[in-house]
Amino acid sequence: MSYLVSLNGSFTTRPYSVIARPFITVAVVLLAWQLAWTFKLIPNNGFPSVVQTIGAFWDLLTTPFAKKTLIAHIGDSMLRWSLGVALAVMVGICFGACLAWFPRFRLLTQPIFEFVRYLPPLAWAPLALIILGPSLKAEIFIVFVGALPPVIINTWIGLTNVDSMLFDAGRTLGATSRRILLTIALPAATLNILTGIRVAIANGWAALIGSELIGAQSGLGFIIINSQTAARPAHILAGMLIIGAIGMSIDFMFRKLTRRATHWQGTSL
Amino acid sequence: MGGTPQLSPMHKSSMTAKLAMVEVTKRFERKGQAVVAIEGLNISIAPGEFVTIVGPSGCGKTTLLRMAAGLDMPSSGNILLDGVEAGGPSLKRGMVFQRFALFPHLTVWDNIDFGLKIKKVAAQERQKIIDRYLKLLKLKDFANAYPRELSGGMQQRVAIARALVVEPEILLMDEPFASLDAQIRISMQEMLLEIVHLTQITTMFVTHSVEEAIYLADRLVVLTHRPSKVAKVIPIGRDVTWKKLKVHEAEVTPDFIALKKEVWGLLSH
Numbered sequence: 001m002s003y004l005v006s007l008n009g010s011f012t013t014r015p016y017s018v019i020a021r022p023f024i025t026v027a028v029v030l031l032a033w034q035l036a037w038t039f040k041l042i043p044n045n046g047f048p049s050v051v052q053t054i055g056a057f058w059d060l061l062t063t064p065f066a067k068k069t070l071i072a073h074i075g076d077s078m079l080r081w082s083l084g085v086a087l088a089v090m091v092g093i094c095f096g097a098c099l100a101w102f103p104r105f106r107l108l109t110q111p112i113f114e115f116v117r118y119l120p121p122l123a124w125a126p127l128a129l130i131i132l133g134p135s136l137k138a139e140i141f142i143v144f145v146g147a148l149p150p151v152i153i154n155t156w157i158g159l160t161n162v163d164s165m166l167f168d169a170g171r172t173l174g175a176t177s178r179r180i181l182l183t184i185a186l187p188a189a190t191l192n193i194l195t196g197i198r199v200a201i202a203n204g205w206a207a208l209i210g211s212e213l214i215g216a217q218s219g220l221g222f223i224i225i226n227s228q229t230a231a232r233p234a235h236i237l238a239g240m241l242i243i244g245a246i247g248m249s250i251d252f253m254f255r256k257l258t259r260r261a262t263h264w265q266g267t268s269l
Numbered sequence: 270m271g272g273t274p275q276l277s278p279m280h281k282s283s284m285t286a287k288l289a290m291v292e293v294t295k296r297f298e299r300k301g302q303a304v305v306a307i308e309g310l311n312i313s314i315a316p317g318e319f320v321t322i323v324g325p326s327g328c329g330k331t332t333l334l335r336m337a338a339g340l341d342m343p344s345s346g347n348i349l350l351d352g353v354e355a356g357g358p359s360l361k362r363g364m365v366f367q368r369f370a371l372f373p374h375l376t377v378w379d380n381i382d383f384g385l386k387i388k389k390v391a392a393q394e395r396q397k398i399i400d401r402y403l404k405l406l407k408l409k410d411f412a413n414a415y416p417r418e419l420s421g422g423m424q425q426r427v428a429i430a431r432a433l434v435v436e437p438e439i440l441l442m443d444e445p446f447a448s449l450d451a452q453i454r455i456s457m458q459e460m461l462l463e464i465v466h467l468t469q470i471t472t473m474f475v476t477h478s479v480e481e482a483i484y485l486a487d488r489l490v491v492l493t494h495r496p497s498k499v500a501k502v503i504p505i506g507r508d509v510t511w512k513k514l515k516v517h518e519a520e521v522t523p524d525f526i527a528l529k530k531e532v533w534g535l536l537s538h
Contacts, residue, residue: 163370165366165368165370166370166372166373168335168338168340168358168364168366168370169364169366169370169371169372169428169431170372170383171339171340171357171358172338172339172340172358172359172362172363172364172432172441173360173363173383173384173387173431173432173435174358174359174360174384174387174388174435175383175387179387183383184372187372187374187375188372188373188374190374264373264374264375264415264416264417265373265374265415265417266417
């Protein structure tokens with residue numbers, strides 16, 4: 001509701017009350033949580049309070065956790081995630097474009113693709129860890145397999161949905177099939193492709209945290225699994241909140257980018 | 270198909286024509302049944318001539334024009350450009366579609382530039398050409414607008430400019446004004462005649478509007494019901510008195526009304 005965009009792509013001015021709304025929501029939730037904890041409405045089985053969680057967050061921020069600062073852990077996670085997603089975007093757009101553009105390629109590869117995409121990314125983890133070892137490569141691979149299918153599918157659907165009349169127009173202007181794909185079909189399918197990337201970003205993030213729970217020596221997933229073994233629930237919760245907040249911020253920035261990239265169709269995403 | 274077409278003497282004129290359709294037949298399958306859309310159709314268009322094609326709805330006018338553009342191939346018969354088998358679509362045959370077919374992600378400027386780039390015209394030259402056509406089609410202030418920001422009439426003017434800038438040898442128009450409202454339609458017709466007479470371009474114009482077909486035509490081709498062939502060719506020329514009048518004035522002259530009666534008579538057979 002609050003993302004109204006005017007024709008030239010800039011934000012329309014919004015009253016402060018609208019901007020403040022999400023912050024009010026967060027404040028209310030935190031207050032309710034703390035009150036419920038204080039008045040023992042939450043069973044006292046180790047679930048931390050807001051104050052404890054903020055304390056744990058402060059602790060993570062100030063004292064190194066497993067020899068690394070919080071920023072370094074976040075950096076490790078972001079690196080694995082961004083490389084995996086970037087790889088998935090590049091491969092996914094090419095593969096999806098080929099599925100849409102070359103019927104023979106589709107006939108050959110579609111069954112394999114349909115099978116592989118139903119393997120959850122974490123099902124790849126044991127194999128990846130054996131073959132690639134608990135390394136950056138293994139993490140990137142797991143992010144990649146999680147992020148790849150939505151890019152492929154949305155690119156494919158996007159290209160299939162472009163009005164074929166545009167291709168006819170291109171042909172009568174002397175465009176080759178390759179030129180039509182690159183300068184008409186793919187740009188016209190931008191919104192679909194970006195939607196696929198948006199899902200890929202979220203899938204990749206989920207796959208990453210999952211894989212860090214299993215095999216990593218650093219990262220946000222590592223923080224929460226390590227805090228479990230150390231029986232520090234407030235640290236787990238602080239880690240979870242950081243994971244959620246980062247995911248949300250990335251999505252927010254990506255939506256902004258999507259609006260900019262598809263301003264010609266007046267996207268209201 | 271292919272090789273030198275066998276022409277009977279009656280089709281000799283097709284050798285001097287800009288575009289000739291010789292004994293063209295188009296069959297296709299619909300729900301397992303063979304349908305003959307066009308059968309043994311002959312049309313030839315002289316260089317610089319404006320030929321309108323009018324026929325009962327569903328008689329395959331669009332198919333006819335798509336074949337003329339090379340977007341569809343005839344089941345049998347030949348389509349000749351300057352006496353030579355025309356083959357697939359190219360810059361030589363420009364097309365304007367009923368639903369505009371503008372590239373939605375490109376500005377007016379870039380839409381018009383699309384074919385010029387393919388033609389490898391130098392950047393400076395392109396600038397000059399596009400400026401001239403923007404002026405000619407009264408689009409000067411909209412060079413940076415995107416198609417969705419324009420009215421239907423303006424979009425079709427962009428499509429006409431896009432087809433004309435590459436200086437095709439023939440302009441093919443598929444009911445280009447059918448989706449415009451009456452007033453815009455009339456001003457577009459007048460504008461088109463002005464441009465066509467100025468540029469001396471050969472034009473094949475398909476419409477279901479009898480008035481439009483008469484007003485624009487140097488020569489009017491009336492088609493029969495499916496399977497379509499030519500019912501009658503009516504030469505009109507540019508010297509008739511009502512050609513100099515505006516559409517609404519021309520339509521009420523006795524000559525125009527007489528023509529209209531004749532065409533309606535042919536269509537209702």
